Amino acid sequence: MVIPVTIGEVALMAKIAWTVGQVFTRARKTAPAEFREIENQLYSLSAALAALKDAHSAGTIGIIADSNTLSSDSISSGQSAGSQDTVDNILSNCRETLKHLENIVNKYGVITEQIDSDKSRLKRWSESFVKGYRRIAWTMEDGDLQTLRSQLMVHTNSLELVLGVAIK
Numbered sequence: 001m002v003i004p005v006t007i008g009e010v011a012l013m014a015k016i017a018w019t020v021g022q023v024f025t026r027a028r029k030t031a032p033a034e035f036r037e038i039e040n041q042l043y044s045l046s047a048a049l050a051a052l053k054d055a056h057s058a059g060t061i062g063i064i065a066d067s068n069t070l071s072s073d074s075i076s077s078g079q080s081a082g083s084q085d086t087v088d089n090i091l092s093n094c095r096e097t098l099k100h101l102e103n104i105v106n107k108y109g110v111i112t113e114q115i116d117s118d119k120s121r122l123k124r125w126s127e128s129f130v131k132g133y134r135r136i137a138w139t140m141e142d143g144d145l146q147t148l149r150s151q152l153m154v155h156t157n158s159l160e161l162v163l164g165v166a167i168k
Contacts, residue, residue: 004084005091007056013091014049016098017042023105026124032133034145041152042101045094048159061166087162094155100140101148108136 005013021042024035055061108129125133138148 003092004088005095007053009095010049010053010056010091013095013098014046014053016102017046017049020098020101020105021046023109023124027130031125031130034149035133037149038145038152041149041156045098045152045156045159048156048163049094051163052159055163055167061163090155090158090162094159096140097148097151097155101138104136104138 021039024031024039024042027035028039052061108126110124110126129136134144137143138145139151141147143151
């Protein structure tokens with residue numbers, strides 16, 4: 001059974017995707033070209049998650065649970081339990097991928113020096129990581145960067161499809 005993803009978790013996932021994308025951006029000069037593709041996918045995923053959150057907040061889409069109502073009552077009229085399960089599966093898989101990536105960033109990222117006190121400190125990849133990035137298990141299934149890119153693309157496309165169908 002898939003645990004329903006709340007709208008608050010959707011917002012958090014959008015933030016994680018954006019933050020991890022920032023790590024890939026910070027390494028742009030020293031990182032391999034494959035990192036740029038992942039960076040772009042992460043920003044697209046972040047935008048899709050934010051759009052889903054905004055559509056829910058605007059009342060346009062009602063197939064995501066609110067944090068205080070995780071029952072079938074949280075499904076808007078006209079939506080089936082199957083639709084809820086589908087969205088929960090999409091979001092749950094997305095959450096797993098992003099958590100795995102966040103763990104990689106926490107393990108191999110280094111904090112940049114803070115130049116401006118008004119800006120938050122961002123992580124970037126350590127030099128040793130950039131040299132050995134091919135040995136990292138980028139997905140839960142020990143996949144490479146191409147597999148990760150494909151997963152991120154599937155998550156983004158699935159969310160955009162859900163948005164397109166729900167907002168008609």
